[in-house]
Amino acid sequence: xxxxxxxxxxWVTERAPGLMxxxxxxxxxxYAPKNFNLWYYFGSLAVLVLVNQIVTGIFLTMNYNPxxxxxxxxxxxxxxxxxxxxLIRYMHSTGASLFFVVVFLHMFRxxxxxxxxxxxxLVWLLGMLIFLVLMAEAFMGYVLPWGNMSFWGAKVxxxxxxxxxxxxxxxxxxxxxxxxxxxxxxxxxxxxxxIALPLVLLLLVVLHLAxxxxxxxxxxxxxxxxxxxxxxxxxxxxxxxxxxFHPYYTVKDLFGVGFFLLVxxxxxxxxxxxxxxxxxxxNSIRANNLVTPSEIKPVWxxxxxxGIVRVMPAFLGTAVWGxxxxxxxxAVLFLFPWIDRGKVKSIRYRGTGFKxxxxxxxxxxxxxxxxxAGVTDKVFPQWFGDIDLAAWDNNFGRLMVVLYFGFFVFxxxxxxxxxEKTKPVPDRVTMHD
Amino acid sequence: MGNEVVDHSRRRxxxxxxxxxxxxxxxxxxAPFIKSWQPSARAKAAGAPVTQSLKKIELGQQLIxxxxxxxxxxxxxxxxxxxxxxxxxxxxxxxxxxxxxxxxQPKYAQNExxxxxxxxxxxxxICTHLGCVxxxxxxxxxxxxxxxxxxxxxxxxxxxxxxxxxxxxxxxPAPKNMLIPPYQYLDDMTVQIGVNPKEVS
Numbered sequence: 001x002x003x004x005x006x007x008x009x010x011w012v013t014e015r016a017p018g019l020m021x022x023x024x025x026x027x028x029x030x031y032a033p034k035n036f037n038l039w040y041y042f043g044s045l046a047v048l049v050l051v052n053q054i055v056t057g058i059f060l061t062m063n064y065n066p067x068x069x070x071x072x073x074x075x076x077x078x079x080x081x082x083x084x085x086x087l088i089r090y091m092h093s094t095g096a097s098l099f100f101v102v103v104f105l106h107m108f109r110x111x112x113x114x115x116x117x118x119x120x121x122l123v124w125l126l127g128m129l130i131f132l133v134l135m136a137e138a139f140m141g142y143v144l145p146w147g148n149m150s151f152w153g154a155k156v157x158x159x160x161x162x163x164x165x166x167x168x169x170x171x172x173x174x175x176x177x178x179x180x181x182x183x184x185x186x187x188x189x190x191x192x193x194x195i196a197l198p199l200v201l202l203l204l205v206v207l208h209l210a211x212x213x214x215x216x217x218x219x220x221x222x223x224x225x226x227x228x229x230x231x232x233x234x235x236x237x238x239x240x241x242x243x244x245f246h247p248y249y250t251v252k253d254l255f256g257v258g259f260f261l262l263v264x265x266x267x268x269x270x271x272x273x274x275x276x277x278x279x280x281x282x283n284s285i286r287a288n289n290l291v292t293p294s295e296i297k298p299v300w301x302x303x304x305x306x307g308i309v310r311v312m313p314a315f316l317g318t319a320v321w322g323x324x325x326x327x328x329x330x331a332v333l334f335l336f337p338w339i340d341r342g343k344v345k346s347i348r349y350r351g352t353g354f355k356x357x358x359x360x361x362x363x364x365x366x367x368x369x370x371x372x373a374g375v376t377d378k379v380f381p382q383w384f385g386d387i388d389l390a391a392w393d394n395n396f397g398r399l400m401v402v403l404y405f406g407f408f409v410f411x412x413x414x415x416x417x418x419x420e421k422t423k424p425v426p427d428r429v430t431m432h433d
Numbered sequence: 434m435g436n437e438v439v440d441h442s443r444r445r446x447x448x449x450x451x452x453x454x455x456x457x458x459x460x461x462x463x464a465p466f467i468k469s470w471q472p473s474a475r476a477k478a479a480g481a482p483v484t485q486s487l488k489k490i491e492l493g494q495q496l497i498x499x500x501x502x503x504x505x506x507x508x509x510x511x512x513x514x515x516x517x518x519x520x521x522x523x524x525x526x527x528x529x530x531x532x533x534x535x536x537x538q539p540k541y542a543q544n545e546x547x548x549x550x551x552x553x554x555x556x557x558x559i560c561t562h563l564g565c566v567x568x569x570x571x572x573x574x575x576x577x578x579x580x581x582x583x584x585x586x587x588x589x590x591x592x593x594x595x596x597x598x599x600x601x602x603x604x605x606p607a608p609k610n611m612l613i614p615p616y617q618y619l620d621d622m623t624v625q626i627g628v629n630p631k632e633v634s
Contacts, residue, residue, distance in 0.1 A: 152565065156590060159564035174467075178476040180502040188470065290497055290504045292566040296590040309563070310591045314526075314608030316533075319562050322606060381577075390578050390592050394604070 026213055029235070031242025032249055033219035035429040039113075041256035042106035048257055049099045050205065056092040057194060064144070066190035068183045071146035072286045090272040096138055097278040098264060100301035103131060111336065111358065114345025115218040121337040123215065126208040128334045133201050135302070140193040142299060146186060147283030152296050154181045154189075160309070163320040180289055216242075221429045222345025228428050241429045277373075297374050304365050305329060307372030308404075311397030325401065332408050339408050341415035344422040351420035357407050364403035371397045482627030484619065487553065495569045497558065500626045504566050505614060507624070508554040514597045515551055517573065517583040521596045526603050530610055534600075537561075538613035541630060547598040547613055555616045555624060556599045558586075562607035565590040571597075586611070 013020060063082050065074035078085035107127070110116055116124035143154045158181065162172040177184030216226055216239075225239035232240050243249070273279040277300050282293040298306050305326050312322030332339075344350050347358070370376055371393060380392050414420050480501040487507065490496050495508045522528035530543050538547055548554050558566050567586035576582040578592060586595040594602040599611035617630040 152590075156563040156565060159562075162564070173472055174470050176472075177470055178472050178502075179480070182476070182502070184473065184476065289502055290499060290566065292568075292589055294568075294589050296565060310606065312606065313604055314562070314606055319606055319608045388580070390594075390605075393592070 027246040028244050030213055030245040031232070031238045032217045032245050033225050033429055034241055034243045035219050035221060035431045036249065036252070037220050039105070039109040039220070041253065042102040042109060044253040045102045045256060045260050046099065046106060047205070048260070049095050049102060050201070052091060052095045053099065054198065056088050056095065059088050060092055061194055066144070066187050068146065068186055068287070071144060071186060075145040087268070090268045093279055094264060094268050094272060096141060097299065097301065099134065100138070103134065107131070112347045113218055113220055114222050116337045117340065117345050118337070119215045120218060122211045123208060124337055125334060126204055126211055130201065130204045130208060132330065133197055133204060137193060137197045137201065138301065140189040140197070143186065143189050144193060145283060146287045148285040148287050148291070148293050149280045149283040149296070151181055151287035151289065152292055153298055154185065156296060160323045163318060163323050165318055165320065218345065219429055220346060221348060221426060223426060223429050225429065295374055297372065300369065300373060303372030304369040305372070307368035307397055308401055310372060311394050311401065329404060332405065339412045341412070342420055342422070344425055349423040349425045351422055353414050353420060354411070357410050357414070360403050361407040364400045364407070367400040368397065368404065371400065480627070482625050484623060484625045487622045487624060493571055495571065498626070500614065504558040505626055506554065506556045506558040506569065508569070510552050510554055510597055513573065514571065514584045515546065518545065518596060518598055521583060521600070524602055525596065525600045526608070527610060528600060530600065533608060534610040537610045539615050539629060542613045547600070547610070549618065549630070553624070554598065555613065555626065557612040557614050559611065560588040560590065560593055560607055561601065561609040561611060562588065562591055562593050567593070567595060
């Protein structure tokens with residue numbers, strides 16, 4: 001038996017001599033820093049969720065009907081009549097939210113430890129593109145069940161493009177393929193959601209990993225292990241502070257997978273809607289073009305950006321400012337490597353200003369999120385009594401917008417003018433032997 | 434052959450010419466795919482005018498009819514609602530509908546009440562911000578969103594507010610007054626939405 005296997009292996013190697021070197025380059029001889037911590041689980045977890053979305057998604061398409069007349073019923077059919085259909089759909093819908101949980105934490109890790117800085121700018125840019133495609137993918141997926149929130153969410157998001165002067169209204173008709181979201185819209189979103197964007201996403205993930213493996217992983221100390229001493233147990237030339245990705249980090253990541261699946265299973269089996277946060281109640285009502293839900297809000301992962309649209313006023317006769325600000329809030333993230341001029345990567349050795357600034361940035365992001373999700377509409381009257389809620393929301397939201405962008409202005413000035421007082425960075429990762 | 438001198442300018446010209454022809458080809462080939470996203474002939478044909486009788490709409494009541502799949506609000510405005518309209522002017526973005534909202538109604542509805550007959554409001558019920566359907570809040574009493582509420586529309590999406598003529602208040606996300614569709618009276622109590630009055634058109 002072993003003989004047969006090794007002769008098959010020899011047969012393949014003879015015809016594809018690059019396979020084993022590629023495996024070694026990315027797995028057994030990819031030397032990652034030995035001091036990874038909890039924050040380094042989220043990259044591999046994102047891959048896990050991506051696989052979950054693809055597999056469950058393929059099975060959902062087998063029973064889903066992408067038409068305005070049939071979509072809502074076919075989703076109810078999946079939930080009620082298809083054997084185990086409810087599980088497959090809840091795995092998909094929970095996976096979508098958890099995708100953003102792990103991606104947000106993954107991005108925060110990168111900001112904390114300066115993983116976007118030279119030489120990893122390309123890794124960051126590709127990651128941001130993944131984030132952008134993921135948002136488009138999630139939005140279109142949310143439209144497919146054709147509940148009332150799907151319909152109105154689609155209408156609002158597509159109308160964002162209508163605020164562009166001159167071409168706006170034509171652009172909206174072009175995106176919808178009708179004068180309202182309808183069959184044409186649903187069909188093209190289905191095509192984009194199940195094939196076009198997943199292909200782009202997969203390609204970007206491959207490029208993201210390839211770019212990472214060219215320059216090597218960063219670590220919580222922000223130390224370049226490739227610039228440190230060489231020679232470890234496996235190779236005389238490899239960085240002394242690196243360990244082979246396989247088996248060391250594959251095993252570590254497997255532990256993370258186990259824990260993550262435990263949490264995911266709890267949500268899927270006991271609270272798949274998470275009280276309206278993962279699946280909104282209004283989406284259990286059929287799409288109705290004459291009745292807007294009493295409160296339109298996107299799923300939680302879009303609420304921070306949506307909050308920006310909500311609070312920006314119109315002036316000069318156009319509502320484009322809120323939209324520009326929202327897209328600006330995403331675009332500015334792309335520029336992180338060039339806004340932050342600081343040479344020290346990790347938050348462990350950076351100045352107090354960076355730590356406070358990052359805290360303010362997270363506060364503004366969550367503040368805008370709670371505004372966009374309608375949380376402030378409920379808690380402000382409770383906290384402050386009889387108030388002019390619209391004015392409070394606007395003022396609070398605009399303050400958060402200022403803090404969000406202010407963080408980047410501050411970060412640039414702080415690092416450009418040399419105001420940052422950093423601590424000395426060690427030569428090697430802190431846990432070397 | 435291998436020793437021949439390479440004519441670089443000739444090579445550059447040929448590369449640029451090939452790239453240009455190829456680029457034009459790609460753009461031309463892309464046009465049908467981009468145009469396939471435009472509203473189809475069937476979608477365009479679905480926009481016939483709609484006729485609605487006003488007989489059963491009571492004072493202060495709103496009826497929503499569908500025209501081109503768009504919600505059209507028809508409101509029988511009360512005298513007190515009408516009387517409160519001029520008082521709103523200082524709080525509005527474009528009270529006379531002759532500034533940023535000049536294109537938001539046909540000429541024959543560009544007046545104080547934004548209508549042909551003062552009591553009947555006929556309006557496309559779509560918020561000019563991002564296209565939600567604002568709620569009709571007709572009662573003139575203090576509301577959580579406005580202590581001096583004189584009746585009007587409140588958008589649940591981003592909290593834009595309009596008065597009883599669909600004119601937008603200041604300091605809300607929506608930039609313009611709501612759109613008045615072309616409409617005409619077939620007789621005293623019947624409107625047709627989607628067609629201009631004969632004498633004006």
